[in-house]
Every structure is written in C-alpha cells, then in structure tokens.
Amino acid sequence: MQSPGNVCVQNGASNPSNGSTENGHGDSEAINNNADLINTVIVDQTNQDIVRLIGQYLSNEGLNRTAESLMDESGCRLDHPSAAKFRQHVMDGDWNKADHDLQELKPLLGEQLNLVEMKFLLLEQKYLEYLEDGRVLDALHVLRNELTPLQHNTSRVHQLSSYMMCSNTEELRSRTNWEGKGPNSRKCLMDRLQTFLPASVMLPPNRLLSLLHQALELQALRCKHHNTSLDIRLNTASLLTDHCCAKDSFPTHTVQILNDHCDEVWFCQFSPDGTKLATCSKDTNVIIWNVYPETCTISLKKTLEGHSYGAAYLAWNPDSIHLIACGPEESPEVWLWNVETEKCLKVSHSPDDVLTCCAWNKEGNKFVVGGIRGHFYQCDMEGSILDTWEGVRVNCLAYRADGKNVLASDTHHRIRSYNFEELSDHNVCRLQEEHPIMAFSVDKNDRLALINVATQGVHLWDLQDHCLVRRFQGVTQGHFTIHSTFGGHNQDFVASGSEDNQVYIWHVRNELPIATLSGHTRTVNCVAWNPVYHNIMVSVSDDCTIRVWGPKDKLPKPSVSSSNSTNSSNSNSWNEMVS
Numbered sequence: 325m326q327s328p329g330n331v332c333v334q335n336g337a338s339n340p341s342n343g344s345t346e347n348g349h350g351d352s353e354a355i356n357n358n359a360d361l362i363n364t365v366i367v368d369q370t371n372q373d374i375v376r377l378i379g380q381y382l383s384n385e386g387l388n389r390t391a392e393s394l395m396d397e398s399g400c401r402l403d404h405p406s407a408a409k410f411r412q413h414v415m416d417g418d419w420n421k422a423d424h425d426l427q428e429l430k431p432l433l434g435e436q437l438n439l440v441e442m443k444f445l446l447l448e449q450k451y452l453e454y455l456e457d458g459r460v461l462d463a464l465h466v467l468r469n470e471l472t473p474l475q476h477n478t479s480r481v482h483q484l485s486s487y488m489m490c491s492n493t494e495e496l497r498s499r500t501n502w503e504g505k506g507p508n509s510r511k512c513l514m515d516r517l518q519t520f521l522p523a524s525v526m527l528p529p530n531r532l533l534s535l536l537h538q539a540l541e542l543q544a545l546r547c548k549h550h551n552t553s554l555d556i557r558l559n560t561a562s563l564l565t566d567h568c569c570a571k572d573s574f575p576t577h578t579v580q581i582l583n584d585h586c587d588e589v590w591f592c593q594f595s596p597d598g599t600k601l602a603t604c605s606k607d608t609n610v611i612i613w614n615v616y617p618e619t620c621t622i623s624l625k626k627t628l629e630g631h632s633y634g635a636a637y638l639a640w641n642p643d644s645i646h647l648i649a650c651g652p653e654e655s656p657e658v659w660l661w662n663v664e665t666e667k668c669l670k671v672s673h674s675p676d677d678v679l680t681c682c683a684w685n686k687e688g689n690k691f692v693v694g695g696i697r698g699h700f701y702q703c704d705m706e707g708s709i710l711d712t713w714e715g716v717r718v719n720c721l722a723y724r725a726d727g728k729n730v731l732a733s734d735t736h737h738r739i740r741s742y743n744f745e746e747l748s749d750h751n752v753c754r755l756q757e758e759h760p761i762m763a764f765s766v767d768k769n770d771r772l773a774l775i776n777v778a779t780q781g782v783h784l785w786d787l788q789d790h791c792l793v794r795r796f797q798g799v800t801q802g803h804f805t806i807h808s809t810f811g812g813h814n815q816d817f818v819a820s821g822s823e824d825n826q827v828y829i830w831h832v833r834n835e836l837p838i839a840t841l842s843g844h845t846r847t848v849n850c851v852a853w854n855p856v857y858h859n860i861m862v863s864v865s866d867d868c869t870i871r872v873w874g875p876k877d878k879l880p881k882p883s884v885s886s887s888n889s890t891n892s893s894n895s896n897s898w899n900e901m902v903s
C-alpha cells in the first residue's frame with residue numbers, strides 16, 4: 325500500500341478524517357468550464373460509483389490533488405456538496421453551521437425521524453464538548469433549550485444530564501465511554517451520522533477497503549482446501565489474484581503405514597492435546613502413539629494389553645492422560661487406563677453387562693458407559709456407578725457441552741438426550757433416522773452431529789434446529805460400524821472411513837467429497853483428525869494397518885524410505901473429485 329508520506333500533497337499533511345475536501349471542485353459547473361474534459365465525463369452509474377470509490381480512497385490516503393484531478397476529469401463528485409459541507413463543519417466542531425447544513429440535507433433524507441436523530445447526535449457531541457471545556461452554563465443551555473425540546477430519547481437526555489456531576493475530564497470520559505473533544509470523536513460521530521445518509525449523497529467510510537475485505541472473505545469461504553488459522557486479510561493477502569490454498573498442503577498424502585497391530589484395527593482417536601494417538605484392535609491391544617507434528621509422523625509409545633474381547637472403541641479424557649476402552653458386541657467390561665502409569669481399572673458390574681460405548685464429561689471426572697442390552701451408567705473415576713438408566717439400549721454416546729445432558733443413539737434409529745441428574749430423558753434433538761445409527765460424533769461447538777447411518781452413509785444434523793443438514797456423498801456404508809470425524813481448522817471438514825477401502829473428505833458445506841484417499845486394502849473403520857495439528861489425519865482398517873496422512877511436503881524422502889518401502893508406493897494415491 326502506498327504511503328501518503330511519499331507523495332507530494334498539495335495542501336500539506338493528509339487528513340484521513342476528511343474524505344471529501346475536494347467536493348466543490350467536482351461540480352459540473354467547474355468541469356464545464358474546461359472544454360477539453362467535457363467528452364470524458366462518465367455518465368454510466370457503475371463507472372461513476374467506481375470512480376467515487378477510488379476518489380475516496382485517494383483522498384483518505386492524502387492524495388488530495390490526484391483525487392481532485394480524478395473528480396475533475398471524470399465529472400463525478402465524491403459526495404453531494406451539501407453533505408461535504410456538513411462533514412467539514414462537523415469535523416471543525418462548528419455546530420451551528422452543521423445544524424444549518426442538516427436543513428439543507430433534509431430533502432435527501434427520507435424519514436423525518438432520521439433528521440431528529442441526526443440533530444440529537446450533533447447536540448450530544450456539542451454538549452459533551454462544552455462539558456469537557458468546563459463551559460457548564462453553555463452545556464446546560466444545550467441540554468435545556470436544544471436537546472430537551474427535541475423530545476427524543478429522553479432516557480439518554482437524563483443520562484446526559486447526570487454527566488454534569490463529573491468533577492473532571494477523566495471522570496467524564498470514563499463515565500461516558502467517549503473519546504473526548506477532538507478529531508477522533510468527531511470522526512466517530514460523522515461515521516454514525518453517515519449511516520443516515522444515502523450512499524449517493526455520502527459514501528460510507530473506507531468503502532473501497534471494506535469491499536475488498538468482503539472479497540477476501542468470500543474467497544476464503546470458497547477455498548476448497550482452506551485449512552489454516554491464518555486470517556486472510558488485506559495486509560497479508562495479495563489482491564492481484566484470488567486466494568486459493570494449495571491442495572498439496574492438505575493431509576491427503578500417505579506419510580506412514582504402520583503394521584504394529586496384528587489383526588483388524590477398529591478405532592482410532594487423537595488425545596485432545598494432539599500429542600498422542602490411541603488405536604484399538606481385534607488383536608486385544610490398545611496402542612498409544614507419540615505424535616510428531618514437524619514430520620507428521622507417529623511412533624509407538626506403549627501397548628496396553630489385556631482387552632480379552634478385543635478393543636473396539638475408546639474415549640480420551642480431556643486431560644489427555646486417561647482413556648476408556650470398550651470391547652465389541654458382547655463385551656461386559658470397560659477399561660479405564662492411565663496411559664502414563666499404565667494403571668488400569670476394569671469397570672464391570674455384572675458378567676451379563678454389555679458395555680460397548682462410552683464418553684467423558686467436559687471436566688473429565690465422570691463418564692458414561694452403555695450397550696445394546698440396556699445397561700447405561702454414569703460412573704466416577706473409581707468406576708463406581710453414580711446413576712443408572714434402566715432399559716435404554718444405546719450404541720454411541722456423547723456429552724453435551726453443559727456437562728449434564730448425554731446424547732445417546734439407540735436401537736430405534738434415533739438420538740435422544742438423557743439428563744442423569746434429573747433422570748429425565750427427552751427428545752430435545754428430535755433426531756430420527758430411518759435406518760440404524762452405527763456411530764456419531766458431535767462438533768466442538770456442540771451444534772452439529774455427524775452420523776454414520778447403515779446403508780445410507782454420513783449424515784450431518786443440526787442439534788439446535790433439529791434438522792438434517794447434509795447427506796455427504798460417495799461413501800460406501802453397509803452394516804459395518806464405521807466412524808467419521810470433524811476436522812481441520814475450525815472443524816470445516818468432515819472425513820469418514822468407507823467399506824470401499826477408501827477415506828472420504830468433504831468440506832462441511834458441500835456434499836460432494838473434495839478428496840478420496842486410496843491405499844487401504846480392506847474396509848476403513850475409522851478416521852481421526854488431529855484436533856491441534858490440522859495437517860495430520862489417521863485412518864485404520866480391517867487390513868490391520870494404520871495410515872498417517874499429511875501434506876505433500878511431509879512425504880518421506882526416497883533415500884530414507886528404504887526401511888519402509890511401502891511408504892512411497894501409495895503416497896500419491898488420492899484423487900481430487902470434481903465438485
């Protein structure tokens with residue numbers, strides 16, 4: 325951006341608050357005196373608007389002479405002459421003249437109410453400035469003889485009168501939240517006054533910059549692979565081309581394939597702090613992995629053994645230290661692990677229990693477990709049952725953000741909310757599918773639920789508006805339990821495993837996938853997206869492997885991949901879908 329300081333400005337220093345110094349020169353009268361320019365007068369409305377935007381920008385940057393030339397040559401004018409005069413008088417604090425200008429502007433204003441409101445704002449500033457100057461009698465005069473007779477916003481008039489009691493400027497400023505007499509507060513006043521004026525009469529402040537800002541926002545919204553916390557702003561983005569994140573930086577490349585499980589891998593989840601990954605398998609082990617964000621890789625930290633039925637599901641405690649692991653279909657036990665000490669607590673209350681799903685509350689001091697035979701408990705950290713719910717057959721659980729209500733999908737293809745404290749259940753969600761719900765998860769805003777529905781695929785529901793928002797396309801979902809996940813910056817993305825051995829990624833706003841990732845050779849049971857390091861994703865499969873997906877620049881270099889030759893073979897095996 326050009327600095328006004330480098331430019332020769334005819335009338336000295338720039339005055340950002342004064343966007344319309346040159347208005348008078350834009351009068352058609354002035355232009356008509358110059359025969360050479362008559363032919364170049366712009367009559368088309370759009371072009372006039374563009375010229376005005378440029379003129380306002382130049383003027384704000386202190387390039388007043390150029391703005392003046394532009395207005396002269398184009399035959400346009402920045403603001404209506406009366407509006408320009410009004411602005412000047414407000415900025416000068418010449419309240420009587422500003423009030424007179426307001427009468428001139430009256431025919432351009434429309435509703436009478438606006439005029440009264442504008443007058444009120446002017447008088448308010450005048451009153452406060454008198455108070456700050458210690459001109460108490462003048463201030464009182466404004467209050468009694470000018471503000472009060474308007475019979476407008478009487479509560480504000482009462483408030484204003486109470487400021488009379490302020491003993492000094494500091495007190496006045498702090499009580500009024502007003503910047504004090506000077507160009508800043510007058511500029512704020514002018515911005516407020518401007519909102520009552522049609523744009524044809526006076527341009528809104530910094531109009532060109534706000535349009536450009538909107539353009540960047542829209543470009544970021546439309547960017548298919550936008551997975552960054554960096555704001556796309558005017559001072560960081562180029563305006564010369566549209567913003568577009570490179571797809572190479574998206575986690576669609578196989579960085580690692582791990583074969584440490586010796587049977588089907590059923591589930592995976594990153595710890596909330598993003599530093600660890602847990603995977604669970606039919607081989608009866610839960611493996612804890614260290615996560616290395618710099619290389620987008622993981623390495624085995626420890627193996628938690630002894631899940632005799634196999635480990636099919638797990639939930640990390642918010643502390644990223646404890647986790648609960650559940651077994652598959654008929655498993656009566658859940659295991660509460662401390663992954664640092666490897667201390668394990670078996671939670672089981674009866675060999676007849678079936679406990680296959682679990683969730684932690686937000687504080688991490690309680691959890692719920694349940695299963696499809698109707699056992700549904702809330703427990704403390706010792707595994708003791710705090711509350712029991714009789715006869716509810718559940719297959720997936722999630723606490724709401726309030727920490728009291730628990731969402732549970734049941735065998736009637738619905739998700740209901742259960743409050744263990746009041747022992748009340750309600751259909752607050754009114755979330756009813758026509759086919760079995762295999763698994764679901766809730767986004768971090770506690771607003772959206774992502775559901776894998778048997779024979780249907782992945783559905784997105786709004787928990788507040790109780791409606792189905794989107795049916796994501798492409799995925800193959802039969803009757804296997806497949807898990808999907810929210811992920812990426814701002815949880816703008818959704819990913820799911822699939823029975824066609826692929827991983828699907830969608831933008832949350834679009835039903836067509838933005839990427840399908842190949843490499844697994846059997847059903848992909850679960851996908852986990854790192855909640856902190858948004859460029860790491862993991863998938864696990866019946867093919868017994870774990871695949872770590874990262875950006876292209878994290879692909880292993882050929883020279884170091886000799887020990888793991890499978891790494892490079894499938895590294896580019898993803899297809900971009902046309903959407």
Ligand SMILES: [Zn+2]
Pocket residue numbers: 544547548549550551567568569
């Ligand atoms: Zn982007």
